[in-house]
Amino acid sequence: MARALGFSVDPVASVPEIVKMRPPSFCKGCGHSDTFNAVIEALKPYNSNGVFSDIGCYTLAALPPYNIITSCVDMGASVTMAIGAADAGLFPSVAVIGDSTFTHSGMTGLLDAVVKESNILVIISDNSTTGMTGGQKSHATGRLQKICEGIGVAREHIRTIIPLRKNHEENVQTIREEIEYDGVSVIISTRECIQTATKKKKSDRT
Ligand code: SF4
Structure with missing residues (x-):
């Protein structure tokens, strides 16, 4: 803020040499990661630039090694942007949204898609x-x-899929089947966040 107003700002602290810069990434074993791996594979035969997405941990798939998310505007916009893109002739038009973002503001867009009979696939990455x-x-x-x-x-x-490495081929197949359906389809990709699952296990033991 101070810099924006034209004041000079001294750095608070310098980053020590020992700290290596690295981009944020999914936790090891995160279900979003297996979901995006299946989406990337499923989209390979299509001339697709990626997916519309939303705000949550899963937005990290905009970064390497995934590089699959092409838009993240506001909560729920993945679905409405996919509708607009499908209207404009984009195929496949795929949105990926998290479960809590979906109930926050993705449901309204999905209703719109149903009423308009849009040809979109919405993947709810449910952690x-x-x-x-x-x-x-x-x-x-x-x-x-x-x-x-x-x-x-x-x-x-x-449709429901379980995003695990062992289910990869089956999940790719399900995603392709729903891309090929001319209408609104939803795939719920369900696996609990590894962090909350670990916390629950620990509290069950105490
Ligand atoms: S906090 Fe949970 S949902 Fe977020 S990246 Fe880690 S495992 Fe995935």
Whole structure:
């Protein structure tokens, strides 16, 4: 702020030599990582520049080695941007949104897609928590299927995958099948955040 107002600002501290700069990345074993690996593989046969995404830990897939996210504007915008892009002729038009962001403001966009019969795929990367802000309860937990059905997505096009390395081929296949469906489809990719799962295990032991 001071710099923006034209004041000179002394650096608070210099970074010691021993500290190596490195970009932020997913925790080891994070389900978002396996979800994006499957999305990247599924999109290979298409002339795709990437996916519309949203705000959460999963936004890290905008960075290497994934480089798959092309937009992150505000909470819920992944879905509405995918609708706009599909309207403009983009195929496949894929949005990736987290479970708590989806219940915060992605549901409204999904309703829009259903009413407009947009040809989009929405992947809800469900880590069953609000990982980005420290693991608060997610309103989506246990409700995603019913919410999507209630909004009007056809039941047979609400699919669930488990983002684990051993399921990679199967998950790629499911994503491709739903890309090929001419309409609104949702894939719920569910695996609990490794941080909250570890905390729960520890508190169960005490
Ligand atoms: S906090 Fe959870 S959701 Fe976020 S990167 Fe780590 S494991 Fe993934």
